[in-house]
Amino acid sequence: MTQELTPQIMLGAYAAGLFPMASDATDTTLRWYDPDPRGILPLDGFHLPRRLRRTVLSDQFDVCVDRDFPAVMRACAAPAPAPAPGRETTWINSEIYRLFCALHDMGFSHSVECWQNGELVGGLYGVALGGAFFGESMFSRTTDASKVALVHLVARLRLCGFVVLDTQFGTEHLARFGGEEIPAAEYKAILEKAVSMQPRWQRNIPADVLEAEIRNM
Numbered sequence: 001m002t003q004e005l006t007p008q009i010m011l012g013a014y015a016a017g018l019f020p021m022a023s024d025a026t027d028t029t030l031r032w033y034d035p036d037p038r039g040i041l042p043l044d045g046f047h048l049p050r051r052l053r054r055t056v057l058s059d060q061f062d063v064c065v066d067r068d069f070p071a072v073m074r075a076c077a078a079p080a081p082a083p084a085p086g087r088e089t090t091w092i093n094s095e096i097y098r099l100f101c102a103l104h105d106m107g108f109s110h111s112v113e114c115w116q117n118g119e120l121v122g123g124l125y126g127v128a129l130g131g132a133f134f135g136e137s138m139f140s141r142t143t144d145a146s147k148v149a150l151v152h153l154v155a156r157l158r159l160c161g162f163v164v165l166d167t168q169f170g171t172e173h174l175a176r177f178g179g180e181e182i183p184a185a186e187y188k189a190i191l192e193k194a195v196s197m198q199p200r201w202q203r204n205i206p207a208d209v210l211e212a213e214i215r216n217m
Contacts, residue, residue, distance in 0.1 A: 005030065005095070007102045014127055014134055015195045017188045019168060022093040030095060036184035039170035041135075043162060046154045047178040048217040055144050056151045056214055061114040061121070063152050065203055069104045072111040072123045073097055076137035092137065100136070103127060110201060112153045114145040122146045124153060128201040131163040132194035150177070155213040160202050163194035 005020075013019070013032065020030040048056075077092035103109035108129060114122040122145020124138035133153070140146035157165055167174055170181035 005099065007099060007106055007108070010099055010103060011108065011127075011129060014129055014132075015191070017184070017191055019134065019136075020096065020099075021091040022096060030093075033168070034184065035169060037170070037181035038184050038187035039167040039174065039179060039181050040187065040190075041154070041165040041167050041174060041177060041179045043154060043158050043165055045178045046158075046217055047176070048151060048214070049176070052144065052147055052151065053214070053217070056148050057211065061116055061145060061148050063112065063114055063148060065112050065156070066104070066110055067113055067115075068120060069109065069111045069125065070097075070101055071120055072113060072125050072139070073100060073137075075120065075123065075139045075141070076125065078139070100125065100127075107199075107201075110203075112149040112156070114149050116142065116145075122149055124149045126153075128162075128199070130195040131161060131197035131200045132166060132191055133157055133162055133164070133201075134166045135168070151214060151217070152210065155210050155217070156202075156205060157200075159205060159209065159213050160200040161197075162200050163197070164190050166191075 010020070018032045018034050020032055022030055073092065074097075077097065100109050109125060109127050111123055111125040113120060121142045122138075122140040124135065124146060126133055126135040138146040138149060154165065167179055170179055
């Protein structure tokens with residue numbers, strides 16, 4: 001009999017450097033991935049373009065965390081209007097949704113959300129474990145919304161003393177912000193240190209403190 005995948009098993013897998021994905025939304029099984037090289041976004045080396053900085057510091061979006069985590073997951077799972085090559089289908093199936101919502105209820109999964117006129121227009125979600133944050137997916141329904149969420153995530157992680165922001169794979173998009181790929185062995189050495197730390201995530205960070213951190217990027 002196949003053992004049911006639980007949130008506790010998920011946390012153990014993340015601590016070991018693994019993450020799950022489904023081949024598409026209709027797939028009822030999950031596959032574990034351990035890529036080499038591994039994508040990360042160095043927190044101290046994050047590059048914030050000037051134009052995006054102006055957008056982030058404007059009042060265009062109401063940015064918050066964990067207001068509606070399930071809605072962020074559903075939006076990330078929805079087909080994009082113009083998907084990138086190779087991303088025509090979503091890897092977020094019902095099992096992924098169930099497990100990450102459970103991790104959210106336990107205080108491990110978090111979302112950063114951009115709202116506009118009362119509507120959720122962009123955001124991202126991932127798992128926080130000790131001093132490691134594992135980025136999972138993001139979405140945008142209007143220009144720059146997901147990028148603004150990413151900037152706020154990085155500012156929050158820097159302020160909270162996180163060690164690593166795991167992006168799973170390296171992409172051209174993330175490289176524009178300083179993203180890079182490192183050998184899996186190097187990543188796991190960093191990860192071992194990060195997950196041994198006390199929980200670093202803080203939900204309530206004053207807006208002026210976040211703004212000052214963003215200006216310092």
